[in-house]
Amino acid sequence: MHDFRKINVGVLGATGTVGQRFITLLADHPFFILHALGASQRSAGKPYPAAVTWKQTKPVPAVVRNLVVRECKPEFFTECEIIFSGLDADVAGPIEESFRLAEFAVFSNAKNYRRDPHVPLIVPLVNSSHMAMIPQQRALHTPPLRKGFILTNANCSTTGVVVPLAALEKTFGPIESCMVTTMQAISGAGYPGLPSLDIMDNVVPYISGEEEKIEWEMLKILGGLTEGDDGNKAFDMHAKQPLRVSAMCNRVPVIEGHTECVSVRFARRPPPSPQQVREALLAYTSDAWTMSCPSAPRHTVFVHEEPDRPQPRLDRDYQAGAGVNVGRVRQCPVLDIKFVVLANNVAIGAATSSILNAELAVCKGII
Amino acid sequence: MHDFRKINVGVLGATGTVGQRFITLLADHPFFILHALGASQRSAGKPYPAAVTWKQTKPVPAVVRNLVVRECKPEFFTECEIIFSGLDADVAGPIEESFRLAEFAVFSNAKNYRRDPHVPLIVPLVNSSHMAMIPQQRALHTPPLRKGFILTNANCSTTGVVVPLAALEKTFGPIESCMVTTMQAISGAGYPGLPSLDIMDNVVPYISGEEEKIEWEMLKILGGLTEGDDGNKAFDMHAKQPLRVSAMCNRVPVIEGHTECVSVRFARRPPPSPQQVREALLAYTSDAWTMSCPSAPRHTVFVHEEPDRPQPRLDRDYQAGAGVNVGRVRQCPVLDIKFVVLANNVAIGAATSSILNAELAVCKGII
Amino acid sequence: MHDFRKINVGVLGATGTVGQRFITLLADHPFFILHALGASQRSAGKPYPAAVTWKQTKPVPAVVRNLVVRECKPEFFTECEIIFSGLDADVAGPIEESFRLAEFAVFSNAKNYRRDPHVPLIVPLVNSSHMAMIPQQRALHTPPLRKGFILTNANCSTTGVVVPLAALEKTFGPIESCMVTTMQAISGAGYPGLPSLDIMDNVVPYISGEEEKIEWEMLKILGGLTEGDDGNKAFDMHAKQPLRVSAMCNRVPVIEGHTECVSVRFARRPPPSPQQVREALLAYTSDAWTMSCPSAPRHTVFVHEEPDRPQPRLDRDYQAGAGVNVGRVRQCPVLDIKFVVLANNVAIGAATSSILNAELAVCKGII
Amino acid sequence: MHDFRKINVGVLGATGTVGQRFITLLADHPFFILHALGASQRSAGKPYPAAVTWKQTKPVPAVVRNLVVRECKPEFFTECEIIFSGLDADVAGPIEESFRLAEFAVFSNAKNYRRDPHVPLIVPLVNSSHMAMIPQQRALHTPPLRKGFILTNANCSTTGVVVPLAALEKTFGPIESCMVTTMQAISGAGYPGLPSLDIMDNVVPYISGEEEKIEWEMLKILGGLTEGDDGNKAFDMHAKQPLRVSAMCNRVPVIEGHTECVSVRFARRPPPSPQQVREALLAYTSDAWTMSCPSAPRHTVFVHEEPDRPQPRLDRDYQAGAGVNVGRVRQCPVLDIKFVVLANNVAIGAATSSILNAELAVCKGII
Incomplete structure (x- = not known):
């Protein structure tokens, strides 16, 4: 395996079902470092174990036991490069957009941007070539984004x-x-x-x-x-x-x-x-x-x-x-x-797809 | 509703799943009279409640509580005109044939004769017209059967x-x-x-x-x-x-x-x-x-x-x-x-179909 | 069976689980006549089938198909003598009290008044003798209630x-x-x-x-x-x-x-x-x-x-x-x-108990 | 952890539910080496994957994929020291006894010998001290057994x-x-x-x-x-x-x-x-x-x-x-x-208990 550099990542919607799965998978990841967790205002400020109703069959991983949940705003995630979004569709739209504008690489599990003509919809075992759209997505902004983009996985x-x-x-x-x-x-x-x-x-x-x-x-x-x-x-x-x-x-x-x-x-x-x-x-x-x-x-x-x-x-x-x-x-x-x-559906159908997409983006030099 | 004459019926495979359903449905039937129950040699001779592991949500109907289970041989069913068969496919073939030869009208839920070119395969809500094959089925025997036939319902x-x-x-x-x-x-x-x-x-x-x-x-x-x-x-x-x-x-x-x-x-x-x-x-x-x-x-x-x-x-x-x-x-x-x-699947998909087929055969004068 | 007079009854919380069960049971009742249905403001004014998410295995009974849901206020139930309450505990308290004050006989499935020292808590197969408390309950009011009371069934x-x-x-x-x-x-x-x-x-x-x-x-x-x-x-x-x-x-x-x-x-x-x-x-x-x-x-x-x-x-x-x-x-x-x-739990454990309690109250002349 | 010597073990009843669980657990064991599998005559002679209807959520472990199932007779297990028995109670009695007589340490999950006054019934998290009965169990035989014994775990x-x-x-x-x-x-x-x-x-x-x-x-x-x-x-x-x-x-x-x-x-x-x-x-x-x-x-x-x-x-x-x-x-x-x-129930309640008992017996020098 490559000798990858470590990359700090954040998880949005960290108390939800997909968020919990992201955390379980990222806790042992070889080069993504689980650094920050975002959730609703109601949860923000609490230690993660106090904010979450944990429903996984593995206990809450040690790495997040002392993390304090943050609001889903880019300024609270500045040490991260990659954002995994497990947000519900009813809030994902503007939040993910705000992270893109703040130059984060956003890997979203929500449906909001799947039909966007400049957002790749990628099943990592199928069409990672669609990442070639990312430069064009960045160029849509004035001035063009240097690093920010949104990439979604499929239903x-x-x-x-x-x-x-x-x-x-x-x-x-x-x-x-x-x-x-x-x-x-x-x-x-x-x-x-x-x-x-x-x-x-x-x-x-x-x-x-x-x-x-x-x-x-x-x-x-x-x-x-x-x-x-x-x-x-x-x-x-x-x-x-x-x-x-x-x-x-x-x-x-x-x-x-x-x-x-x-x-x-x-x-x-x-x-x-x-x-x-x-x-x-x-x-x-x-x-x-x-x-x-x-x-x-x-x-x-x-x-x-x-x-x-x-x-x-x-x-x-x-x-x-x-x-x-x-x-x-x-x-x-x-x-x-x-x-x-x-x-x-909760692995390759959701969180695993997002993580694989992020791994591919790193391998391809997009991140 | 017509004023139908009462007709004695027997149930083969009476202790099995389909047999229990036949009994539940026939217990209250307006003109089919549940008269005799047949099952394997192991059950024969026992009162029905002692022979069966009853798995229906309604209790064993009063009408069968005192019936003694018989072997599945035509000579034990002479007071019946109609036979409903809930026999398993591995024994249904020769037993149903023996009842046909003994001039019973056999309504079978088993798969054995469904592909027989002279046996109607009838879903009573669909193709009761296929009963027109019955005379030809009877005529195949020497001498031709007067009353006996086999009619199956579908899977x-x-x-x-x-x-x-x-x-x-x-x-x-x-x-x-x-x-x-x-x-x-x-x-x-x-x-x-x-x-x-x-x-x-x-x-x-x-x-x-x-x-x-x-x-x-x-x-x-x-x-x-x-x-x-x-x-x-x-x-x-x-x-x-x-x-x-x-x-x-x-x-x-x-x-x-x-x-x-x-x-x-x-x-x-x-x-x-x-x-x-x-x-x-x-x-x-x-x-x-x-x-x-x-x-x-x-x-x-x-x-x-x-x-x-x-x-x-x-x-x-x-x-x-x-x-x-x-x-x-x-x-x-x-x-x-x-x-x-x-x-x-246990009503129109099984026992109810057989009973409806028998009702149709009575209405059409075939029985 | 007695020749009971017909009595109009109303059901509060008619769109909920217990309410639906009340309706299913009362639809065929020999002397309780399902006359009025109450639910939240959101449902009030709608025909019952449009207001309810019906979850029973029997279809919505004919008798309520044309009833328009009312708000849970006594003035909308004046033709009724008996009120069956399937209200949730978070709203049952004041609503049931308002019906008692308006001289209705209230049979409640909610927990709110079970611990009230003047409200009988009756399992109809056990302690209908506790209805003897009702006169004392009525007498607590000034002036004393003539007909109104609350009676609860158990958890x-x-x-x-x-x-x-x-x-x-x-x-x-x-x-x-x-x-x-x-x-x-x-x-x-x-x-x-x-x-x-x-x-x-x-x-x-x-x-x-x-x-x-x-x-x-x-x-x-x-x-x-x-x-x-x-x-x-x-x-x-x-x-x-x-x-x-x-x-x-x-x-x-x-x-x-x-x-x-x-x-x-x-x-x-x-x-x-x-x-x-x-x-x-x-x-x-x-x-x-x-x-x-x-x-x-x-x-x-x-x-x-x-x-x-x-x-x-x-x-x-x-x-x-x-x-x-x-x-x-x-x-x-x-x-x-x-x-x-x-x-x-949904029959004798809930709606059937309330109905039996009401039947008992009628038989005992309390209603 | 100790530096344990490797010990060959056999599993009886290897195609059954408990046997499959023994195999899953032993496949990665640090010092028990899964060496031989026993099952009924019907399975004997077949490669394990062909003999078993595998019902575990992990695939058949590599270590047993090429093992040929043997009859449950001591002469086919001579390279093993320890026998784990997942046999059904209706056959476990004489088979386990034959292995004890042939000087195997038998760890049984069956109920047959649990009430035997010389057979320890051990829950490894509770009463491993009961292994002190083993010398007396061995001494009952003429001549006394040197190594053979039966030890059971609990229901x-x-x-x-x-x-x-x-x-x-x-x-x-x-x-x-x-x-x-x-x-x-x-x-x-x-x-x-x-x-x-x-x-x-x-x-x-x-x-x-x-x-x-x-x-x-x-x-x-x-x-x-x-x-x-x-x-x-x-x-x-x-x-x-x-x-x-x-x-x-x-x-x-x-x-x-x-x-x-x-x-x-x-x-x-x-x-x-x-x-x-x-x-x-x-x-x-x-x-x-x-x-x-x-x-x-x-x-x-x-x-x-x-x-x-x-x-x-x-x-x-x-x-x-x-x-x-x-x-x-x-x-x-x-x-x-x-x-x-x-x-x-399938881990500490069954196979894990037997394996822990065997580990304890090794640690205590009984094996």
């Missing part, structure tokens, strides 16, 4: 599907249609999230806004970053081959790990066989792994051979939840190929 | 999808493709069925043989019963318009009620709108209701308007689980229309 | 234990000590109540204030209503034989039905045998049943003989949840006798 | 209670009475164990034989090992102060971690205060920790201060499940002190 349910699809497009060319039915874990809804009376012994066949997110985010992530005659870059939303995505989203009584049933149709005829698809998934390697990012999974896509895997309870913690599990690759009588995806 | 997960599809085909003509992803309740696996360690906080993305059943049974049920030049009838397996079905089956931690995410493409262009689909579903009425079968649901398909319904825990007992719930009717970016189905 | 977890204890004290004399460990259903916490992340695959060994409620309420309910030399009545809190109660309360992932492990020590030596205890429980009959209250259960205490019963999922709906289930009666090596209790 | 639910009780008796002298109500996880029943239909949305207030185990095993473990005038040692079953134990055992829908509500009465008057009890629990240290056993937890008893802890989902993995969690220490109105215990 948790998008992340699971898009990784195997990227592997398939890399090997077999563009996908034309994708149908995905999700069975999403309750932790995806944050805390307090779903009332237990709504989900015990039940399925809720609806998650507000989720289907739209999958159908839109997949185009941005799998699409290219093209450069116009004027030298301006733009996300092309998979323009070369229109990609139709149909998502049906469900909440199921599972604590962690989104399971998704996926079927795809390729542009190329004849389509690849299930065995070719399995091999392409196995062969796929991420930039994050190639560049030795410490949080990158060895197996970007782990392909299960048993007929009844992956399963969330048994497989969600494999590789600390940083990779994506695929199983049951087989022919689809309607489209071409269908399979099952399992991705850990 | 629990097939039943849920096929009812709305029948409604749609009736109004808009043939469907060309159907994708269905199921989230099936544990009660569909019988008892003891799934170990709790396998399904708590988990999804199992595989049910052995289930996808094949859905993909095949839908063709037989939605297809026609055509008559050749020789006067012989045959099930045409939806031959006029080849129907491609793709099923992805999952087990989820829900006790009762199969939820299914369905998307369809119609042959006709342009396809109907979501609103037209909703209206067609609402307007659909089954023969069973028209003919005043006592177990028929008033709303064959109940269409929910709330965005997050149907849900198994809240909606599975509506109309005693005899109808099918549909919600979230909307456009599909890949096929034409998508929606959510909820069907009670 | 859901108290109710389950106190019924078998009353049966035992009736037969064997006073109990000296009682230890109870509860395993309480999530529905006891209302809606939204427990976040699913807190209770799935988990036990929470703490319910705020619950142990104190059980330890105090049991004394008031099982105690006598004694009359002083001045003719004043007072609840004696089980004074003749000090009763020590120790409760340990837990929340478990069960939707409905509180299970409680109980052990008791009798004052009398030698104590009764398990068989004598079983017989005393079976023989116990409530006033509510004797007086033909329509909601009274035939078996006040149903005693299970199977070693593994009662169980919440299988037994909570027996007798519509109006009775109490007891099982596993056996000797306790530390105290005298131990057993398991199951009571439906 | 999973006994283990949780007995650790804090040992801490309390050490500080405050004998306990006179103990009431314990358990809420036990499904993993305690092995695999397949409980059918999901029996436990989802349910509590089963009965576990066959469990209450008797707790009531008896506690006496043996907390009792002394006394020496008669003839020099013969015997377990005294807590004879100096008769200890009355009453257990009420329940199964709840939790995957891992037994929660137990405990109340105790001390012999000494006045009894200690809750604060004194907390301090005694915190101060308690096991031999296993003092002797630097690698699997020993730093905090034998971890005392939680939050009112709602310990909880199985959040606390069961603390210290890899090797310690015991206690919370809610408070006065009991009936006995003296009550509290909540959480112990990981």
Whole structure:
């Protein structure tokens, strides 16, 4: 592994679900140093253990036990270079913007800037090349920002599907249609999230806004970053081959790990066989792994051979939840190929993605 | 309601999950009289309460408390006309055949004869017209049977999808493709069925043989019963318009009620709108209701308007689980229309279907 | 059954969990006529179906579909005689008082007045004799109330234990000590109540204030209503034989039905045998049943003989949840006798108790 | 840590639930070398991955991937010194005896020899002094065994209670009475164990034989090992102060971690205060920790201060499940002190106990 310099990082929304996960993951990080925690005014000024209702299965890490929570204002984070934002969407917008303007590298888990035409939406196992948009993002400001930028990761349910699809497009060319039915874990809804009376012994066949997110985010992530005659870059939303995505989203009584049933149709005829698809998934390697990012999974896509895997309870913690599990690759009588995806929604689906994106930005010299 | 004559019925596999449900439903039936119970040799000779591990939420009905369990042989059921079979597939084959040969009307919930070219596979809310095959089935024997026949109902997960599809085909003509992803309740696996360690906080993305059943049974049920030049009838397996079905089956931690995410493409262009689909579903009425079968649901398909319904825990007992719930009717970016189905797997998905089929056979004069 | 006159009733807190249960139960009541619904200002003025997030497994009853929700003020309920209050404790106090002052008979499920020395705390299967306090409660006002009063039912977890204890004290004399460990259903916490992340695959060994409620309420309910030399009545809190109660309360992932492990020590030596205890429980009959209250259960205490019963999922709906289930009666090596209790927390533990109390008040001529 | 010599160990019942847990724990052990695996004839001869239905959340460890499963006969384990038995009780008796006779040190998780008057029943955090019985056990054979012996650990639910009780008796002298109500996880029943239909949305207030185990095993473990005038040692079953134990055992829908509500009465008057009890629990240290056993937890008893802890989902993995969690220490109105215990039933409640016992036996020079 590289000999990275240490970098101070801050976490916004540190008392929330995603914030707690950021802290758990960063506590042992080889070169990101957890230095400052931000939360709402109500929490500011308290020692972190007094401010948080800790809901992780590991105890509060020693490194944050004596940190005092700060307000989410750039002036309280001056010793940090990188900001991880686990803020809720209803407050993330202006706060993240204020940190960008103050020249921080902001890695956001919130949805607010995902559709911004100058903000990369990056699943670190897929499209780190989209970081090339960052200079243009900085140049929008007057005067141009030197270091500040916002970079978002994808919605948790998008992340699971898009990784195997990227592997398939890399090997077999563009996908034309994708149908995905999700069975999403309750932790995806944050805390307090779903009332237990709504989900015990039940399925809720609806998650507000989720289907739209999958159908839109997949185009941005799998699409290219093209450069116009004027030298301006733009996300092309998979323009070369229109990609139709149909998502049906469900909440199921599972604590962690989104399971998704996926079927795809390729542009190329004849389509690849299930065995070719399995091999392409196995062969796929991420930039994050190639560049030795410490949080990158060895197996970007782990392909299960048993007929009844992956399963969330048994497989969600494999590789600390940083990779994506695929199983049951087989022919689809309607489209071409269908399979099952399992991705850990709180790891690669959330905090791990942000951290990997930050590691990649360091490796690429953007930070 | 008609003034039906009373008919003695027997239940085979009376101590099993489906058998218990048959007994619960038949205990209050207006004209089927629960007269005899059959089970394995181990149970035979015991009073029913001593033979059964009763797992229903209602107590053992008074009508069976003094019945002594019999072996599953026709000579012990001579006072009955109708036999409901809740036998497991590994023993159902020869036992059901022996009852047919002994001139009983056998309504089977087992899979053994579903693919038999002379046995109707009937979802009572859909294709009771397939009972027209029964004379030909009887005529296969030498000498021809006078009263005996076998009639099966469909797999629990097939039943849920096929009812709305029948409604749609009736109004808009043939469907060309159907994708269905199921989230099936544990009660569909019988008892003891799934170990709790396998399904708590988990999804199992595989049910052995289930996808094949859905993909095949839908063709037989939605297809026609055509008559050749020789006067012989045959099930045409939806031959006029080849129907491609793709099923992805999952087990989820829900006790009762199969939820299914369905998307369809119609042959006709342009396809109907979501609103037209909703209206067609609402307007659909089954023969069973028209003919005043006592177990028929008033709303064959109940269409929910709330965005997050149907849900198994809240909606599975509506109309005693005899109808099918549909919600979230909307456009599909890949096929034409998508929606959510909820069907009670132990009611319309199993015992209620058999009983409705028997009621229909009585109404149609076949019994 | 008596030929009762019809009585108009109103429900306060009609959109909440307890309110919904009141409505479900009252919709089919033989002589209480559901006439008016009250809720917060936010809901007032809306048709009930538009105001409520209905969470019952039965649809909204026809009788309330056209009712417009009113504010919880006595002037909007003048056509009613009886008020059932499902209000939350944070607002119940002054609202219930205003209805009492306006001469309504208020049956409250809230905790606010349970400790009031002039308000009866009545489990209808146990201590309806405590209604004798009502005249004294009315006389406290100047001028004395003619019809108004407040009567409360007990906490859901108290109710389950106190019924078998009353049966035992009736037969064997006073109990000296009682230890109870509860395993309480999530529905006891209302809606939204427990976040699913807190209770799935988990036990929470703490319910705020619950142990104190059980330890105090049991004394008031099982105690006598004694009359002083001045003719004043007072609840004696089980004074003749000090009763020590120790409760340990837990929340478990069960939707409905509180299970409680109980052990008791009798004052009398030698104590009764398990068989004598079983017989005393079976023989116990409530006033509510004797007086033909329509909601009274035939078996006040149903005693299970199977070693593994009662169980919440299988037994909570027996007798519509109006009775109490007891099982596993056996000797306790530390105290005298131990057993398991199951009571439906939303039926006899809440709305059914209020309704039975009102039925009793009618039968006794208090209303 | 000591510089221990490496010792080859074998696991019997290697394909079962406890066996899988032994393998997971031993795979990384500093001085026990996983050398041989035994299972039923059906599995013998197969590579371990082909013989097992692996149900752990970590993948099959590399060290056993190439091991071929052997029959459970001593001649196939000659390179091993220590045998860990995860055999089911119905076969464990004669097999464990055959290994003892063949001079193996047998650490058994089965119940078969727990009541044997010469077999120590040891919870490694409590009564490792009982290993002093081993020479007498060996001497019973003709000729006396040189190395062979059987040593058992306790039932999973006994283990949780007995650790804090040992801490309390050490500080405050004998306990006179103990009431314990358990809420036990499904993993305690092995695999397949409980059918999901029996436990989802349910509590089963009965576990066959469990209450008797707790009531008896506690006496043996907390009792002394006394020496008669003839020099013969015997377990005294807590004879100096008769200890009355009453257990009420329940199964709840939790995957891992037994929660137990405990109340105790001390012999000494006045009894200690809750604060004194907390301090005694915190101060308690096991031999296993003092002797630097690698699997020993730093905090034998971890005392939680939050009112709602310990909880199985959040606390069961603390210290890899090797310690015991206690919370809610408070006065009991009936006995003296009550509290909540959480112990990981598959770690300290099963395999971890056996391994710690073996580590202790090595440290004490018995092996």
